[in-house]
Amino acid sequence: MKKFVLFITILMLLLLAACSGDEETSANEESTIKYGYWDKNQEDMLKSLVEEFNKDNPNINITLELTPYDQYFTKLDAAATGGGLPDIFWMNGPNFVKYASNDMIEPIDEKISNDDLDTAPYPEGLLGLYQYDKKTYALPKDYDTIGLWYNKTLFDNAGLDYPDDSWKWEDLVEASKVLTDPEEDVYGIAASIQDPQASYFNTIMANGGYVISEDKKDSGFDDPNTIEGIQKYHDLIHEHEVSPTHEQMETTDATSMFESGKVAMMFQASYMIPQFKNNEYTNENVDVAVLPEMNKRSNVIHGLGNVIASNSENKDAAWEFVKFLSSEKAANIQAEAGIIPAYEGTQDAWVDATPNFNLQAFLDMANKSEPYPVSKDTSKWSAIIQDNLAKAWSGQQTVEEASEIINEEMEEILANE
Incomplete structure (x- = not known):
């Protein structure tokens, strides 16, 4: 009997040892993570991040997958349908709710809690941008604001002082008139609408208007301040003639x-x-x-988040990389590459990394910013805005006519969200 008990005891110990060995092997098993992004300008920086991450995580292989922005979400939508999303991928505000509400990305609250991760260094507004139904889906990667870029050489040749924080909208218009030289095919400013975040969203907000109400229920395109903010930007082409035409900017x-x-x-x-x-x-x-200041000085703030695909087979490894991407170490690498890191306390390094540009301007604009306008179906109403403003920019309809159409169709979409 004693021999039998001893045999059973030894057998159990061997089984426990075997199980323990299996767990250790599993923890150290190599895994490959696909990381989707859209900005080729950040490719070298991302490679540096991967290299730094692999110093402590040599068993996690990261494959970078670049897709240009104009194809990015189309590709992701198709991949989500087919179950082939990258393990980790960039997410922006306009598309976030669609992916979160359709369970295509993974909530990370439990992972944050289990790792006792401090989220205090990230801007509250950016954390909130990636929260849906009281769940968190992303850690902020970076943020961006809007500035007035200008050509110092052209300003010098025209004998003009450079733009500064004393400028009003009228100063921009007057300087643009001086800088415009039709004989040399040079324009004072480009009133492009290609990117709403870097164009008319800012004149709407600075003029005291809004794109969408805070509760996401109403369009702002029936607000006189919104319409006037668009009109002032539009007038740079059609009244002041200091900008290339919409058709010219469509070509180049x-x-x-x-x-x-x-x-x-x-x-x-x-x-x-x-x-x-x-x-x-x-x-x-x-x-x-x-x-420049209009009724006030304002601009759009937005930031990217790194999300994990809900169907990823490597969620634990993906989480390790996501944590690293939003760490102070990763933030400093981003700062040196010219990207404003979301991690508080690392922005000074970002400013110092490019001394020939006055990058403090973007940090100053962060203090005068308003969130990127989004709702559940952002893509639907943003397409309506773009289509109708393009008609106004090309002279097919007035700003008032475009705004009326936008408001009516946008209200209908918001009512059905």
Whole structure:
């Protein structure tokens, strides 16, 4: 009997040892994580992040998957339907609710709690942007604001002082008139509508209007301040004639014109810093200031989040990389590459990393910012806005007519959300 008991005891110990060995092997097993993103300008920085991450996590292989932004969410939508989403991918505000409400991305509250992760260093507004139904789905990666980029050489040649925080909208208009030179095919400013975040959203807000109400139930396109804010931006083309036409900017985008010295000023986001820094002409000839004041000084703030696909087979490994991407170490790497990190206390490094541009302007604009306007079906009503403002910009309808159509159709969409 004693021998039998001893045999059973030894057998159990061997089984426990075997199970323990299996768990250790599983914990150290190699895994491959696919990471989806859309900005090629950040590719080298992302490679640096992967390299740094792998110093402590050599068993987690990261594969970077670049998709240009104009194809990015179309590709993701198809991948979600087919169960082939990247393990981790960039998410923005306009598309977040759709992915969260359809269970395509993973809530991370439990992971945050289990790791006792401190979220205090991240801006509250950016954390809130990626919360749905009282659940958190992303840690902030970065944020961006809008500044007035200008060509110092063109300003010098025209004998004009550079833009600063004393500028009103009228100062921008008057400087644009001086800088416009039809014989040289040079324009004072580009009133592009290609990117709402870096264009008319800012004149709407600065003029005291709004795109969508805070409760996400009403359109702001019947508000006189909204309409006037759009009109002032529109007038740069059709009244003051200091901007390329909509058709010209459809053929050659405004950023390309700015990079070749054909446009003296443009509204543009901080996420363009790497591109302007790597372009020889803009690196030597341009700088940035705060946006001019209208009824107030305002702009759009937005930030990206890293999300985990709900059908990922490597969620634990994906979480380790997501944590790292929002860490102080990763924030400093982003800062040196010209991306405003979301992690509080690392922005000074971002400013110091590019001394030839006045990047403090973007931090100053963060203090005068309003959240990117979103709702559950952002893509539906944003397409309506773009389509109708494009008609106004090309002269097919007035700003008032466009705003009336936008308001009516947007209200219908919001009522059904």
